[in-house]
Amino acid sequence: MVYTSVIFHMVTMILLYLSSTGYSLTPIVEDIFLEKPGGDVLQINEFTKKSVLRELPILDGNVIKTNVPADAKLDFNGLAAKYGHPCEEHYVESEDGYVTKLFHLPGDRKRPVLMMHGLFDSADTFIIRGNRSMAISLANAGYDVWLGNMRGNKHSRRHVTLNPDKDPEFWNFSYHEMALYDLPATIDYILGHTGQTRIYGIGHSQGNNIFIAMTAMLPQYNKKIRVFISLAPAVHIENIKLPTKILVLLSPLINYLFEGIGNEEILPDGAILQRLLQKVCPLGLPGYVLCVQLILFQLAGYNTAELEQEFFPIVLGHSPSGTSRKNLIHLAQSGKYKRFAYYDAGAEENIRLYGRKEPPLYDLSVVTMKVAIFAGNNDKLVVLKDTARLRDELTNVVEYRVLEPRKWNHLDFVWGRNANKFLFPYIFKLLQKY
Structure with missing residues (x-):
């Protein structure tokens, strides 16, 4: 992230x-x-x-x-082809009209894996390490690899009626809408394409938020996931370290400034x-x-x-990839208000939206999918205390592991030179077990 x-x-x-x-x-x-x-x-x-x-x-x-x-100049397709897995591009239309791009590295259709990136990122993050990347490693092992792109990033700036360059309304979304509309549509698309009833899920940083919020709001999707592998989940960030903590605390002012200048698309x-x-x-x-x-x-x-x-x-060459102002602020609210909740639009608007002054919490008690959480000792964005809190709140955590390298940080899960050594063996073990 x-x-x-x-x-x-x-x-x-x-x-x-x-x-x-x-x-x-x-x-x-x-x-x-x-x-x-x-x-x-x-x-x-x-x-x-x-x-x-x-x-x-x-x-x-x-x-x-x-x-x-x-590799800085190659796009996702170019990187996939270079490392032996020419990819397909698929487009998924959500219920509210957003169109997101799915990259597909074909493999065994009985073993579909969906990977979701973090804030300001894209599917590229899982492949830019080439032969050492998570996407190529999974494809080499024969898995049917699907890589999603959150609405509003460079691969998913599409809508059936709205123009992202002309219509500010296009950017009126956060990870809540991604969880409620985009991710369910993506999972159903993959299941329809593969003929399976369940997928494997992998999320990094904010990519975890949408899986967990989705299964909290739409509990029926718990049964569509074999196991969810959670890498540095940004669900709770109340103990985020300086200097980012300052920006989290100042997020209402930042939001006000962005709104004042009409800046809805960020980075x-x-x-x-x-x-x-x-x-x-x-x-x-x-x-x-x-x-x-x-x-x-x-x-x-x-x-x-x-x-x-x-x-x-x-x-x-591949990031940042863009997102909405509202999405950035929604994530910051988790840290400022110390709760994993719907978007806080202010007391008056909250009453209109939710019938209450404070936004409701995502109900983690109904998240019953199997979850494996991986954390880093040196992660200053999602610290161990926050990942441990998530572990204790979820009902079906099958593994909780702090990776061995003492300096393992937030970015190493996707960009780490030795992720294939310190992280991937645990991922493959989980995929084989479930």
Whole structure:
């Protein structure tokens, strides 16, 4: 799960660092976005070369060569084909008119697995590690792999009547609607396609919220899931660590500001900030230190062993992927108000929507599907105390495991270099057992 704070804080630190060297903000904009055709090179001026970049080994003449791996430029289909599993694209229409994209890596139809990503993410997160990724590892083992995309991300900006670029109403959703409409429609689509009666489910971060909220609101779907594998569930985030905790506490003000400027889509794919980061962060060790060690690790947990310098440019090629303002705020409300509940629209609107001043809780007592929870010792976003609370509230937890690496953080579940060693064996064991 990548928060808005990651991006804003990251860019701020980058600009402050460059400013401290005497570098003005006008040259940075010119240099970052002025590209030569046909390659990952940036034109620079003499001032930049002399005052800022003289120590960088990637400086060659009048250009900066950014080290951007090929996988950063491949889309999901390209990555799947490269690693031996050409994929299919499917589209699922929900009851309220949203159309979401499903990627499918065909395998044994008797063993369908549905994977759901976290906030600001997409299905890409499960494949960008290539042969070490969860999607490819499952496909190699013969499972019928399906990868969903939450409404509003770069793969799922579609509706039967609403235009996401023109109609603000398109963005009037949170993970509540994903759980109530999108996920059930997706599961039924997969079951219809495979001829099965149950699927395996895997969720990362907010991807867990929709599975658990769905089975709380629609208990009949408990029977359609063999086992749900919950990776760093963001259901409870009341003990989230600093500095993200500050943003959680300030979420009402952030919401007010976003509403005031009419900003309903948050961190879409291809935004200026993403383009800036794609140019700055691959600049060798300085870019890695600024973007990852000083910023991202402060939010998710420090672990250079799992998110190495060479891999991060691939991440930036695929995320962030966008979501709605309402979805971001709904997630933050779980931390601020310490409850896993429907969206809090304010007392007056809550009375109209729910017949009460406070939004109702999702009833976890009716979530009877088998759940296996995996947590990280060094996860600063979803800490152990919060995952333990979820474990105690659910009625059918078949496994609760804190992964062995002491520094395992929130992002390592999907991006970790050694996830195939520390996490995947437990996943395969569960899939084989159930």
